[in-house]
Amino acid sequence: MYRYSEFDHAFLAERNRQFRAQVERRLSGALTEEEFRPLRLMNGLYLQLHAYMLRVAIPYGTLSSAQMRRLADIAERWDKGYGHFTTRQNIQFNWPKLRDVPDILDALAEVGLHAIQTSGNTIRNVTADHFAGAAADEIADPRPYAELLRQWSTDHPEFQFLPRKFKIAITGSPNDRAVTRAHDIGLRMVRNAAGETGFEVIVGGGLGRTPMIGKVIRDFLPAADLLPYVEAILAVYNMLGRRDNKYKARIKITVHEEGIDRIRSLVEEEFATIRPRYDGSDQVLLAEIQQSFAPPAFVAKPVAAEEEARRDPVYRAWAETNLTAHRRPDHAIVTVSLKAHGATPGDATAAQMRVLADLADDYGYGELRISHEQNVILPHVARADLPALHARLLKAGLGTANIGLASDIIACPGMDYCALATARSIPVAQELALRLDALKLEHAVGPLKIKISGCINACGHHHVGHIGILGLDRAGVENYQITLGGDATETAAIGERAGPGFAYDEIVPAIERLILAYLDLRQGPEETFLMAYRRLGAEPFKAALYAREGERDAA
Amino acid sequence: MSRAFSPKVVTANDLLTGEVVYLAADGRWSPRHADAELLTDEAEAELRLIEASAQEDRVVGVYLADARPGPRGPEPVHFRETFRTRGPSNYPHGKQAEGIPQT
Numbered sequence: 307m308y309r310y311s312e313f314d315h316a317f318l319a320e321r322n323r324q325f326r327a328q329v330e331r332r333l334s335g336a337l338t339e340e341e342f343r344p345l346r347l348m349n350g351l352y353l354q355l356h357a358y359m360l361r362v363a364i365p366y367g368t369l370s371s372a373q374m375r376r377l378a379d380i381a382e383r384w385d386k387g388y389g390h391f392t393t394r395q396n397i398q399f400n401w402p403k404l405r406d407v408p409d410i411l412d413a414l415a416e417v418g419l420h421a422i423q424t425s426g427n428t429i430r431n432v433t434a435d436h437f438a439g440a441a442a443d444e445i446a447d448p449r450p451y452a453e454l455l456r457q458w459s460t461d462h463p464e465f466q467f468l469p470r471k472f473k474i475a476i477t478g479s480p481n482d483r484a485v486t487r488a489h490d491i492g493l494r495m496v497r498n499a500a501g502e503t504g505f506e507v508i509v510g511g512g513l514g515r516t517p518m519i520g521k522v523i524r525d526f527l528p529a530a531d532l533l534p535y536v537e538a539i540l541a542v543y544n545m546l547g548r549r550d551n552k553y554k555a556r557i558k559i560t561v562h563e564e565g566i567d568r569i570r571s572l573v574e575e576e577f578a579t580i581r582p583r584y585d586g587s588d589q590v591l592l593a594e595i596q597q598s599f600a601p602p603a604f605v606a607k608p609v610a611a612e613e614e615a616r617r618d619p620v621y622r623a624w625a626e627t628n629l630t631a632h633r634r635p636d637h638a639i640v641t642v643s644l645k646a647h648g649a650t651p652g653d654a655t656a657a658q659m660r661v662l663a664d665l666a667d668d669y670g671y672g673e674l675r676i677s678h679e680q681n682v683i684l685p686h687v688a689r690a691d692l693p694a695l696h697a698r699l700l701k702a703g704l705g706t707a708n709i710g711l712a713s714d715i716i717a718c719p720g721m722d723y724c725a726l727a728t729a730r731s732i733p734v735a736q737e738l739a740l741r742l743d744a745l746k747l748e749h750a751v752g753p754l755k756i757k758i759s760g761c762i763n764a765c766g767h768h769h770v771g772h773i774g775i776l777g778l779d780r781a782g783v784e785n786y787q788i789t790l791g792g793d794a795t796e797t798a799a800i801g802e803r804a805g806p807g808f809a810y811d812e813i814v815p816a817i818e819r820l821i822l823a824y825l826d827l828r829q830g831p832e833e834t835f836l837m838a839y840r841r842l843g844a845e846p847f848k849a850a851l852y853a854r855e856g857e858r859d860a861a
Numbered sequence: 862m863s864r865a866f867s868p869k870v871v872t873a874n875d876l877l878t879g880e881v882v883y884l885a886a887d888g889r890w891s892p893r894h895a896d897a898e899l900l901t902d903e904a905e906a907e908l909r910l911i912e913a914s915a916q917e918d919r920v921v922g923v924y925l926a927d928a929r930p931g932p933r934g935p936e937p938v939h940f941r942e943t944f945r946t947r948g949p950s951n952y953p954h955g956k957q958a959e960g961i962p963q964t
């Protein structure tokens with residue numbers, strides 16, 4: 307696992323000392339709020355609706371058990387006993403007091419965590435597949451490349467004043483779990499015909515106000531060309547990006563306006579001049595970084611007992627939804643659901659965090675991951691240990707068997723916390739999950755991604771949900787717009803608006819009608835919601851959403 | 862002709878705790894919406910906003926929010942402001958847990 311060097315520790319300590327002094331100066335009146343605000347935002351401290359909020363980064367979603375325990379301590383000592391894991395691989399604390407924040411930051415720094423937000427129009431934290439380093443379908447661990455990009459772009463003079471912020475996502479597997487097509491640059495590791503490792507490079511994706519699916523700019527980029535090629539993309543963007551209009555400044559608009567072919571030829575031209583300047587020292591650095599991401603010392607164990615345990619239907623249901631194939635056949639990747647029916651998606655109590663840390667120590671080589679789908683992952687568990695692990699999860703209220711199913715909902719904080727929200731999203735997710743549980747249908751329904759955002763900023767990724775829900779304010783009333791057919795994977799698509807929105811108390815029944823309609827329409831259990839939607843188009847789903855409403859009114 | 866001015870209250874978050882607060886007629890900041898001064902005159906409202914925004918040692922994020930008269934004092938108009946008088950809907954945290962009446 308990547309460890310902070312002495313330099314990083316000294317840097318964090320110095321940053322925290324500065325912030326402590328800045329808080330003191332704000333309290334004494336020496337700093338105005340206008341002066342203090344950018345300083346607190348740089349340190350992850352936001353003002354929300356009911357309180358401040360502290361956002362702590364979890365780089366590449368990778369946490370040690372000691373770090374998880376520290377998050378639990380912070381939740382208990384300085385917050386209200388819980389934390390909220392987000393789609394950006396962060397944890398948010400919703401109730402910190404201004405005076406306590408410097409102490410919280412010191413407590414984080416002791417375990418190598420921080421709340422520093424790379425702000426401004428720079429290259430932001432690179433995000434990676436949450437199964438990185440463990441997945442059976444992975445070509446190589448993408449995190450060393452993510453870290454290489456981070457080290458290279460931090461303080462790179464040419465990229466401190468880009469037209470707008472810039473986000474990169476990377477996956478080491480052809481199956482995209484990092485939403486690479488919704489980032490400014492997406493990197494998907496692939497092999498070419500000769501069996502060499504490289505990246506499919508995707509450019510110009512993004513969600514938010516103007517959602518766009520990224521376009522492939524290079525089918526196969528040799529892995530060693532990564533930095534010069536990314537540099538070439540940034541150089542072209544730096545030149546062409548719309549600095550005149552904040553809403554048009556992201557590279558997705560540049561690609562859209564100029565066309566991918568023109569961008570591609572400019573990038574290739576740039577790349578041809580930049581490439582010779584690279585002397586191989588980046589590859590030396592990469593090799594060093596790769597060592598700090600070395601896998602744990604796996605212990606081989608027999609798998610027969612686990613196969614036997616599948617006779618227990620409760621264990622079996624969980625094993626079928628919450629396990630993913632590990633690169634070692636005698637191990638598995640465990641996704642622990644933070645989506646118990648009726649709970650707030652992504653929330654974990656301090657007690658649950660400690661249970662997860664203990665389980666990571668007892669069965670998972672001390673490693674944990676946070677997914678952008680707001681769940682916690684134990685990336686390396688011997689299959690022999692799974693039944694015991696499952697029993698302990700159940701006891702802690704963490705045994706929900708719903709990963710990838712309809713109640714595994716992504717929801718942003720919405721108007722329960724977020725000052726930018728136009729409607730609530732959490733209670734919609736809670737009520738929908740409770741309804742799904744009451745119907746006892748979700749295992750029959752199979753894979754279904756429902757994603758909810760509380761405003762157009764799309765933090766809940768609603769555009770790429772099979773069913774997306776966007777909360778809006780229509781003339782002073784909460785109103786929920788449905789999009790259909792979105793996809794966050796390597797076959798990415800932006801969902802299409804189904805039609806007029808639904809009131810708060812109509813949205814759960816509307817989603818229920820959609821799901822029941824799908825069950826009627828599908829050719830069989832092997833045809834997922836998304837496959838049925840792609841085969842049939844929106845019409846039969848719209849009919850289910852709206853026609854019956856007419857019937858009901860007429861009745 | 863200018864549109865009729867809809868009444869307002871001055872609201873903000875407490876600098877130290879972040880709690881939602883309202884400006885009362887006597888210049889105090891109260892955690893209760895009903896304690897707020899209902900401002901029915903536009904010029905008066907703007908003036909109070911400027912005065913309140915100057916109280917940087919007490920509050921942060923000052924703004925005017927629509928409100929209407931109620932039996933116990935001003936009441937919020939928009940659902941966002943109603944949520945601010947209570948706290949989040951997923952946990953009994955915030956004002957609703959501290960026994961602060963909603964209006």
Ligand code: HEM
Nearest residue numbers: 392393394512513514717718719723724726763764765766
């Ligand atoms: C509550 C405080 C939050 C605030 C004020 C906030 C604000 C924003 C804003 C303004 C944007 C749009 C940025 C742009 O124009 O490109 C954004 C994007 C985003 N936020 Fe948040 N957010 C908050 C919480 C969250 C949470 C809790 C999550 C995860 C659950 C999240 C995930 C995201 C994601 C994934 C995007 C990128 C969408 C895209 O691709 O454009 N945010 N956020």
Ligand code: SF4
Nearest residue numbers: 718724727760761765
């Ligand atoms: S989508 Fe909107 S409401 Fe939800 S967290 Fe982002 S900014 Fe807030």
